Amino acid sequence: MSRQMTGADIVIQALKDQGVDTVFGYPGGAVLPIYDAIFQQNDIRHILVRHEQGATHAAEGYARSTGKPGVVLVTSGPGATNAVTGMTDALMDSIPMIVLSGQVPSFMIGSDAFQEADTVGITRPCTKHNWLVKDTDKLASTIHEAFHVATSGRPGPVLVDIPKDIQFAKGKYVGPKKADLGHYKPQVKGDIEAITALVELIEKAEKPLFYTGGGVINSGKGASQLLRELVKGTNFPITSTLMGLGAYPASGDNWLGMLGMHGTYEANLATHGCDLLVCVGARFDDRITGRLDAFSPNSKKAHIDIDPSSINKVIHVDVPIIGDIGHVLEDLLKIWKSRGRKTKAAEIKKWHAQIDEWRAVECLSYKNSDTVIKPQYALQRLEALTKGMDRYITTEVGQHQMWAAQYLGFEEPNRWMTSGGLGTMGYGLPASVGAQIAHPDSLVINVAGDASWLMNMQEMGTAVQYRAPVKQMILNNERLGMVRQWQELLHGERYSHTWSEALPDFVKLAEAFGGKGIRCSDPADLDDAIMEMINYDGPVIFDCLVEKHENCFPMIPSGKAHNEMLMGEADTQNAIDDSGAVLV
Amino acid sequence: MNAVKLKKGASSHSAYDLKSFLGDVEETHTLAVLVDNEAGVLARVIGLFSGRGYNIESLTVAEVDHEGSRSRITIVTTGTPSIIVQIKAQLARMVPVYAVNDLTVEGPSVERELALLKVTGTGEKRVEALRTAEIFRARVVDSTLESFVFELTGTPEKIDAFADMMRPLGLHDVARTGVAAIARGT
Numbered sequence: 001m002s003r004q005m006t007g008a009d010i011v012i013q014a015l016k017d018q019g020v021d022t023v024f025g026y027p028g029g030a031v032l033p034i035y036d037a038i039f040q041q042n043d044i045r046h047i048l049v050r051h052e053q054g055a056t057h058a059a060e061g062y063a064r065s066t067g068k069p070g071v072v073l074v075t076s077g078p079g080a081t082n083a084v085t086g087m088t089d090a091l092m093d094s095i096p097m098i099v100l101s102g103q104v105p106s107f108m109i110g111s112d113a114f115q116e117a118d119t120v121g122i123t124r125p126c127t128k129h130n131w132l133v134k135d136t137d138k139l140a141s142t143i144h145e146a147f148h149v150a151t152s153g154r155p156g157p158v159l160v161d162i163p164k165d166i167q168f169a170k171g172k173y174v175g176p177k178k179a180d181l182g183h184y185k186p187q188v189k190g191d192i193e194a195i196t197a198l199v200e201l202i203e204k205a206e207k208p209l210f211y212t213g214g215g216v217i218n219s220g221k222g223a224s225q226l227l228r229e230l231v232k233g234t235n236f237p238i239t240s241t242l243m244g245l246g247a248y249p250a251s252g253d254n255w256l257g258m259l260g261m262h263g264t265y266e267a268n269l270a271t272h273g274c275d276l277l278v279c280v281g282a283r284f285d286d287r288i289t290g291r292l293d294a295f296s297p298n299s300k301k302a303h304i305d306i307d308p309s310s311i312n313k314v315i316h317v318d319v320p321i322i323g324d325i326g327h328v329l330e331d332l333l334k335i336w337k338s339r340g341r342k343t344k345a346a347e348i349k350k351w352h353a354q355i356d357e358w359r360a361v362e363c364l365s366y367k368n369s370d371t372v373i374k375p376q377y378a379l380q381r382l383e384a385l386t387k388g389m390d391r392y393i394t395t396e397v398g399q400h401q402m403w404a405a406q407y408l409g410f411e412e413p414n415r416w417m418t419s420g421g422l423g424t425m426g427y428g429l430p431a432s433v434g435a436q437i438a439h440p441d442s443l444v445i446n447v448a449g450d451a452s453w454l455m456n457m458q459e460m461g462t463a464v465q466y467r468a469p470v471k472q473m474i475l476n477n478e479r480l481g482m483v484r485q486w487q488e489l490l491h492g493e494r495y496s497h498t499w500s501e502a503l504p505d506f507v508k509l510a511e512a513f514g515g516k517g518i519r520c521s522d523p524a525d526l527d528d529a530i531m532e533m534i535n536y537d538g539p540v541i542f543d544c545l546v547e548k549h550e551n552c553f554p555m556i557p558s559g560k561a562h563n564e565m566l567m568g569e570a571d572t573q574n575a576i577d578d579s580g581a582v583l584v
Numbered sequence: 585m586n587a588v589k590l591k592k593g594a595s596s597h598s599a600y601d602l603k604s605f606l607g608d609v610e611e612t613h614t615l616a617v618l619v620d621n622e623a624g625v626l627a628r629v630i631g632l633f634s635g636r637g638y639n640i641e642s643l644t645v646a647e648v649d650h651e652g653s654r655s656r657i658t659i660v661t662t663g664t665p666s667i668i669v670q671i672k673a674q675l676a677r678m679v680p681v682y683a684v685n686d687l688t689v690e691g692p693s694v695e696r697e698l699a700l701l702k703v704t705g706t707g708e709k710r711v712e713a714l715r716t717a718e719i720f721r722a723r724v725v726d727s728t729l730e731s732f733v734f735e736l737t738g739t740p741e742k743i744d745a746f747a748d749m750m751r752p753l754g755l756h757d758v759a760r761t762g763v764a765a766i767a768r769g770t
Contacts, residue, residue: 124628125635129679132623149679182620184679309673312666 007136007167008033011100014143016043017176020071022062022437023047024055028075029115030102033167047437047466050458052079054430056086056157057456060095061434064417065392067220069096069150070434076102077115080161081122085424087157088126092421093243094218096155098146099127105165106134119161128156129184133163136171144179153186154307155218186306190323190331197319198278198302199336205276205300206347207354208236211259211288214243214420215281215305216325217413223326224413227280228252230333234343237355239267241282242405243420250409256355257364260288261556262402265363265565266355268554271296272562273354279303281325284315285421286583294561304328363554363567364406373523375400375475375546379407379447382473385530390442391415392435396428396452399481399552404447426455429472433459436468443471443534450476451500460513463539471533472541477548478503485551489572490581506543515539558583612641612662613688614695614765615672620680621647621655628678629657638671639663642697642740644762654682660740660763685767692768698761699743704731705754713753720746731756 005013011034015023024047027035038046049055052074059070070090074083080101090097104113120132129149133139142160150158202208210231216223224247231238231254238248239259248255257264259271271277277299282288284303289295295315302319303311311320321328336342366376393408394417395401401418410416417435419427432446446453453474463470480498487495507517516536520529520543533542555566559580566575619625626645633640642660647653661671668686676684687693701722703713706729717724717734720742726733736746740763747758 120624121627124624125631153677182679183682186677307677309670309677311673313670316666 003173004170005173006033006037006170007139007162008037010136010139010171010173011143011162011167012037012041012044013173014140014176015071018144018147019068020044023071023073024049024058024062024434025073026052026055026075026079028079028102030076030104030164031073031079031100031167033164034073034100034102034162046073047433047462049430050461051456052082053085053426054433054456054459054462056083056090056097056099057424057427057430058434058437058459058462059097060086060090060093060427061394061417061431062438063095063097063434064217064431065414065435066438067414069098069147069155072097072099074099074101075115076104076119077117079115080119080159081117084123084126085422087123087159089419089422089424089427090157091126091128093419094155094214095157096150097157098143098150099123099157099159100143101159101161102167103132103161103163106163107165109163119159123159126157127159130159130161132161133166136166136169139166139171140173140175141179141181144174144176145181147176148181149184152184154215187322188306188324188327190304190321190328192331192335194319194321195328195331196335198321198332199339201276201300201302201319202234202236202278202336203339203342204344205236206344207274207351208234208276208278208348209270209274209299210236210238210278210280211240211271211282212238212244212247212280213241213282216244216247219281219325221413223281223324223329224248226326226329226333230329230336233333233336233341235345235348235352236278236343237270237352239263239270241285241288241420242418244282245405245416246410246413249411251411256359258405260285261290262406262552262554263556264406265361265554265567266358268556268562268565269358270355274299277301279305279317280329281305283310283313286314289315290556291559291561296562361567366550366553368523369547370523373521373526373544373546375403375477375550376407377523378473378475378526378544378546379403381526382445382447382530383408385527386443386445386534390439392417392432392439392442392444394418394428394431394435394444394446396446396448396455397423397425398449398452398483399477399485399550400447400449400452400475402482402552403475408447425452427452429453429456429470430459430462432470432472433463433466433468436463436470437466440468444469445471445473448472448474449481450474450478450503451480454504457509460510460515460539460541464514467538469536469538469540472539473533473544474506474542475544475546476503476506477546477550479548481550482552484549488551489557490576506541510539510541513539515541517541517543519543519545521545607665610662610664611668611688612660613668613686614693614763615659615661615675616685616687616765617657617659617675618648618682619655619657620682621653622680625655625680626657628680629659629675632674632678633661633671636674638667642762644764658763658765687765687767690767693765694768695739695763695765696737697740697743697763698735698737699747700725700759701734701736701747701750701755702731702757703734703750703754704756706730709753713750716746716749716753720749722746
């Protein structure tokens with residue numbers, strides 16, 4: 001049954017039929033018809049952000065915390081170009097997102113019209129796919145295809161560019177079931193022979209390690225359950241990338257903490273020393289591998305990934321398995337069980353004993369202070385005071401992000417939203433708003449740095465408008481802390497432009513936005529300040545004044561291997577040579 | 585590892601000897617990519633190559649199935665074996681791509697390119713140009729008292745050789761289509 005309706009109504013109907021309840025957007029000339037259609041309905045809630053970049057990160061926070069795609073609506077020209085950073089972020093971190101952008105009327109395209117930009121041209125490299133709709137009759141099926149592409153296979157952002165005349169014109173509507181979704185159909189079932197080969201490796205391994213990533217979380221809650229079952233059954237130790245935190249619980253017996261540049265000593269030495277490395281939904285990012293030719297040198301490697309182009313991209317693997325993590329783990333468990341649930345239990349026990357020795361180094365210990373708040377201490381207290389709460393954490397990018405990954409424990413997937421691949425400062429505040437909109441009764445905290453937080457601080461207005469009681473915990477060191485750390489280690493302590501001069505008064509800023517401001521600089525008052533933040537019913541900026549020169553450890557310096565970690569300040573002299581300095 | 589039939593490019597070695605196994609030597613491969621004939625599809629493919637730093641030696645594109653709205657892009661590219669594998673995977677995961685075939689490894693194939701060459705001159709050089717064209721089986725498709733336009737079909741190497749021969753005889757202009765390629769047999 002096809003119905004005639006305007007393009008703008010088709011957009012709304014298609015979103016409803018896709019189960020969309022929330023859209024993050026900002027109006028403008030080229031999307032006025034769609035905003036008019038939004039005005040005349042109540043099924044879809046529109047969240048008015050303060051900047052289009054905020055809309056994209058809010059949609060990412062929504063998507064990451066719900067498992068559903070995030071939807072963004074922006075106008076032509078600057079509306080679309082402002083969304084580019086968020087789309088690139090979502091592409092790097094495989095977050096499903098549908099961006100609908102207005103475009104100048106189709107008969108004006110190419111004339112340098114007001115607020116015209118070549119949006120599909122600009123966003124081609126930062127989307128999984130994009131479309132310019134030139135015919136209202138094709139609008140509905142294009143939107144349905146956009147949802148299909150964004151959410152299937154390796155998820156990612158897509159963009160549908162809709163000229164204004166297409167929004168006004170009438171066309172026929174088709175529902176998701178009748179729509180032509182194209183031929184995009186990624187493989188979800190893994191090759192059974194390859195899975196069997198991995199089972200054989202699992203049976204023989206004496207020093208095995210699971211290295212898991214965001215793919216487990218993208219695959220859905222079932223995949224995390226299967227992973228937990230597999231870890232429990234095999235008793236293999238497990239580490240995870242930044243993106244994968246929460247797939248296996250931080251309180252689990254086999255948990256080693258995060259691996260990589262700022263990963264734990266035990267996770268990195270286990271990676272270096274293992275004889276079987278099973279990569280589950282991660283992609284051997286340079287933050288993980290360090291020096292490539294010294295990465296996990298003595299291990300057989302298996303890689304489960306839904307994206308064939310991730311296989312052998314940087315690290316060569318012995319057993320590649322292309323498929324959805326949930327499907328592959330299900331088959332893997334089935335085959336492993338059917339062959340008698342074999343592992344080399346005695347050797348694995350020895351391996352755990354070795355790991356326990358590494359763990360005993362207590363790589364995350366730091367020198368606390370009773371006069372100044374150490375950022376690590378602030379996060380340890382946050383963890384202690386919010387443990388067991390219905391809690392979602394977002395972060396900005398920098399030292400605070402790494403400390404949050406190190407000191408906060410995640411028991412469930414979808415509870416941790418951070419910008420991993422792109423490293424987008426300004427991600428955390430809008431992402432916290434998006435997560436809070438999706439989970440209005442939960443505790444949503446953005447662990448932030450002062451510099452990152454300012455990059456999208458306008459979204460405090462969004463939080464206040466929609467009564468989203470997000471907690472902005474700013475670990476304020478009046479520095480671009482991570483850049484400062486690199487300048488200390490790499491550039492002779494010449495701190496070029498990494499001092500946040502002229503910071504605003506965050507307490508007054510909170511009040512100016514209509515939220516609550518809290519400041520704390522004394523470790524003795526920290527717990528009270530955190531509790532005040534948590535208990536306040538509304539958006540809070542907590543200006544947590546921390547030690548200004550603290551560095552983030554452990555650290556694998558650029559160009560070094562996992563067994564060449566810096567454990568603290570004493571290790572940092574001449575730690576990075578010239579060849580390492582060119583790396584980021 | 586015997587249980588799994590490893591595809592070409594995969595190895596049973598670890599990362600340590602990745603390079604020695606796959607080799608550092610650059611190879612030239614001809615890829616046939618079947619795509620939806622939709623706006624921007626060529627820009628997508630070219631953007632992939634420029635964005636990820638891959639080489640394009642030659643690229644041709646034309647619609648090959650009007651009813652199915654499909655185009656065939658033939659790309660000649662160079663890279664180390666691991667880069668070639670990566671190029672194919674990156675192409676294959678693009679939404680408008682139906683199939684990627686590596687004609688260089690998938691069995692014998694035919695490669696042809698068409699070139700138009702304008703040669704100007706008079707006297708002995710003009711005669712020599714015509715004589716050489718006959719040897720190469722180039723056709724004269726335009727002629728004036730002082731110029732020829734030759735049409736030549738063949739492998740890129742043959743066209744290179746012909747152009748080299750024509751250069752001292754007054755080669756004025758060359759237009760080449762780039763390579764079209766197809767697998768031999770059924």
